[in-house]
Amino acid sequence: MRILPGTSSTELGLNIASNLKIPLLELEFKYFVSGESYLRINGSVENQEIIVIQNTSPPQEKNLMELLLIASTLNELGAIRVHCLVPYLCYARSDKRRLTGEVTSHQITLDLIHKSGIDSLITANVHNPEIFLNTNKELKKYNIDCTQLLITKLEQSKGKDWFIVGPDKGRYNEVRNIAQNLSKPFATLDKYRDPHTHKVSVQDTGFDCRDKDVVIVDDEILSGGTVFAAIEILKQKKPSSITYFCVHALSMEEVFDKMKQVGVTDIISTNTIPRTDIEQLDITQLLSESIWENFL
Known part of the structure; x- marks a missing residue:
């Protein structure tokens, strides 16, 4: 097993890998003038189990798209299983259609995550745990209570x-x-x-x-x-x-x-969303324990 810290969760990924003594997989990235992402996975992933750590906090679309691109590429390169740890899961509040024609973004987001080749998803305090766990049951899901x-x-x-x-x-x-x-x-x-x-x-x-x-x-x-x-x-x-x-x-x-x-x-x-203007409680140990219990 190896841990791949995504662009939005580099520090968290490094800390969890250090906690669990799991080897790191390096992600090379840069951004074009157009705003699009260049991503390259450095190292072999064939026949390996990979945990991608990538937050989908703002900018949500960019971070989510990078997660999907990384997961799809890992599968293409021969990873046997891909798990993702997403401290803040975007679009989780849009989980019900209250007005005709409204987009239920939560279901679509989970479907995209699953179709990109992700086998398991760990997140923290999702808005509605019951809906989360019962949407797209083919995707194994864990909701950590922080x-x-x-x-x-x-x-x-x-x-x-x-x-x-x-x-x-x-x-x-x-x-x-x-x-x-x-x-x-x-x-x-x-x-x-x-x-x-x-x-x-x-x-x-x-x-x-x-x-x-x-x-x-x-x-x-x-x-x-x-x-x-x-x-x-x-x-x-x-x-x-x-x-x-x-x-x-x-x-x-x-x-x-x-x-x-x-x-x-x-x-x-x-x-889950790092900032310096308020007191914050560190989630690293909680998320490390979840990975240990579920994947190791």
């Missing part, structure tokens, strides 16, 4: 009386699992997204978190519309503090600046 890292972080925090909150009911299983591990209370808010305007409204569900240290647990953030609505509801409940956690931090830095201005004391994410 909220384990938050549990460890909160356990180590002294003098805090945690109350775990999901910004919508879609996060129910995650917040319940975190709360049960910490033996703390939890609740979720209720969210509605207009299918035409995509405007979000969030409603209170009638819970008491006065004088508690609230942690909002989210899968990803972009514009922050849902979170800011949730923060306004929570502030009316007079908590001691509000911490925001998400697995995939996609938003611009200005979103987090605004979050601090409206009273959020701590902002934490994992480094």
